Amino acid sequence: xxxxxxxxxxxxxxxxxxxxxxxxxxxxxxxxxxxxxxxxxxxxxxxxxxxxxxxxxxxxxxxxxxxxxxxxxxxxxxxxxxxxxxxxxxxxxxxxxxxxxxxxxxxxxxxxxxxxxxxxxxxxxxxxxxxxxxxxxxxxxxxxxxxxxxxxxxxxxxxxxxxxxxx
Numbered sequence: 589x590x591x592x593x594x595x596x597x598x599x600x601x602x603x604x605x606x607x608x609x610x611x612x613x614x615x616x617x618x619x620x621x622x623x624x625x626x627x628x629x630x631x632x633x634x635x636x637x638x639x640x641x642x643x644x645x646x647x648x649x650x651x652x653x654x655x656x657x658x659x660x661x662x663x664x665x666x667x668x669x670x671x672x673x674x675x676x677x678x679x680x681x682x683x684x685x686x687x688x689x690x691x692x693x694x695x696x697x698x699x700x701x702x703x704x705x706x707x708x709x710x711x712x713x714x715x716x717x718x719x720x721x722x723x724x725x726x727x728x729x730x731x732x733x734x735x736x737x738x739x740x741x742x743x744x745x746x747x748x749x750x751x752x753x754x755x
Contacts, residue, residue, distance in 0.1 A: 590650070590733050597647045597726065601640055608636040631708040635716045642719040646726035649680070673738055681731040688724025696721060 611633040619625040648654045661672055700714035737743065 590730075593726070593729060594647070594650060597643060597650070601644055601647060604636050604640045604643070608633055608640060611636065627708045631706055635706070635709075638716065639719045642723035643726070646723040646730070649727055650730040670738060674735060677731045677735050677738075681728050684724040684727040684731070688727065689721045692717065692720030692724060 611629040615626055615629045615633060618629070645654070661669060661676075664672055696714045696717045699717055700712055704713040705711060706713055706716065
């Protein structure tokens with residue numbers, strides 16, 4: 589199931605980023621070539637950037653490529669290392685649950701209830717803010733799969749940083 593979620597997120601990020609780039613290119617062209625900037629693409633680009641950043645952050649967590657200070661976990665072994673890794677996952681889960689899902693859902697509901705719409709696109713602002721609880725749910729999914737792997741004696745299947753182009 590995790591590979592399916594990875595693939596869906598990967599393609600969603602690619603699609604959103606493609607539309608984002610097209611919006612920005614059109615914005616530049618309409619401003620400098622035609623002399624009339626497009627307010628619709630400007631607004632759409634801002635909202636797509638929010639979505640791609642939040643979904644990208646959740647996806648990065650799932651790939652094990654997020655920024656981390658791992659000095660302490662690298663010095664521990666055995667049960668202590670396992671407990672620390674589970675504690676870290678629990679803290680990430682708590683943040684994603686309380687701040688992103690609970691707080692983000694309240695923000696989405698309040699914004700939808702107020703009827704606030706975006707100035708140019710005229711879409712409900714709650715849809716824009718929907719990226720927050722969605723990304724929180726994805727983060728919790730990844731934390732739970734990593735915790736299950738750890739409790740079953742397996743190392744979570746994540747990409748190694750050393751496999752990247754900087755190694």
